[in-house]
Amino acid sequence: MKPLFSHGPVPGYRMLLCAIIAFALMFAEQRVPRMTEYRAHLSTLVAPVQWVVSLPSEGLTWGALVLSDQGELIEENRHLREQLLKLSHRVQRMASLTAENVRLRELLGAARRSGMPYITAELLSLDSDPFTYQMVIDRGRSDGVYAGQPVMDASGLIGQVTSVSAYTSRVLMLADASHAVPVKINRNGLRFIVQGSGRYDSLDVLHVPDTADIREGDLLVTSGLAGRFPEGYPVARVVEVVHDPGEPFAQVRAEPVSQPERSRHFLLLFPPPPAEVADQALDAAIRLGNEANAASASEESE
Template sequence: MLFCAVVAFALMFAEQRMPRMAELRAHLSTVVAPVQWLVSQPSDALSWGALVLADQRELIEENRLLHEQLLMLSQRVQRMASLTAENVRLRELLNAAQRGDILYITAELLSLDSDPFTHQMVIDRGRSDGVYVGQPVMDASGLIGQVISVSAYNSRVLMVADASFAVPVQVNRNGLRFIVQGTGRYDELDVLHVPDTADIRVGDLLVTSGLAGRFPEGYPVARVAEVIHDPGEPFAEVVAEPIAQTERSRQFLLLFPPPPPNVSQQALDAAIEVGNSVAPNGEETEASQEEGT
């Protein structure tokens, strides 16, 4: 040990005094490199083993959670079969039109906007995939935003958390309709203009109402987190939490809702004819009276 210390000091002294020692040191490092690699192998093996065991534990836990989720979804699917059949019978009794499936394509996150005052992201689908401005975007949990600009191969999405985003919703429990607006925070949305006497409660699910035809009806948007009643104020303050995982999702669905049905020309002509047969004060014209007699 004393000999090694003396040699080390001698080498350091020589390196300071002799310029060629740097070249010798480089050659010695090349010779010693295999020895360093062999010495590092046990440590690397232990690190790799610990990582494998940790990943295995995570995979086992994730597998258990996925099995539980699969059982829960299987139970829901079993119930859904009877509910779907019942819904079909009720629609037949009411002579209501069937709701068709909504087409969609998948997309992945490319980047997030670095501006702290906006909540936008870029996805890997564009005009070549049929994406259009205003198209609704979903993640695995709920509505995450809508497309605001489109290029050939990617698109920019305005997220529900952005302060300039608003969507018409309805309370899933009773059908009351409101407007939800972003607040600039990922975990909070405002429910606007809620009358103080409105039947809205903490835990209520807010889904898209389908009004204005931009977002299809029935997709989850937020869940009511807080309802504040201020005596003397006509409106209550309602705060909701978005259902979509706005900070974690990387895969999305771009929906292609069907266009709203147009009024047929025949029905429009009939309505105009009926309107012309009624006077402005609500009385029938002479022509219609004669036709009636």
């Protein structure tokens, strides 16, 4: 392969020209509002290339399945049966808890939560830049995907969509150092911010007071603040809490519950708009207030 830049005056001019074009594109990205739309159109043109590039990987996966040893298939089948049995047990337990939750909410007069709409997506490619953690999936604007949409795998939160083209979308993962998620401790409801550390297996919990009730093993779930991520979805589990007597904040490290380096299929959630959630909460509060006033009035009349 002939190198783009080699020794000599002409290649030096090429490098200077490429640098000028790069700075012009970065300036346009910040100053021109329509650059996002242009980038989406370019991503649409590149989508067939991404699909062709993914074909060898899918072919190797298919070939491995065809040539797999019968013993390996039997062992994998046994493992899947055990996993299915465990999941069936969890579903039965969840059905019982769901029924109990419905009864408790009816006693409190609270509104019933509806299911979260979603669509499935498949991985097309991972970003080759070692300093960013992004991926491209096979769903786009034609499927209703939008920027800021939360993305899940089978275990927990993966990240959010950052840019959308007609048939593909780019997802910023939790591991990226520029990504932060508002979370709360599932055990006691304390709220914090989780930020990526540039590694798949580690997240930083920011600004944790040294006296905060946070322990190793605590499950961190989305808090629902800011309306970007729906409430209650698992994000990470606390693995280390370091208290320094001379510092006002503790150093807390968490491990993501999702598995972005292994997962290939994902869910794109469609949470309701924040205004709709606020209206539902306001209606529930008004209904509870009316019921309380009616109860107090009946007591006074008696």
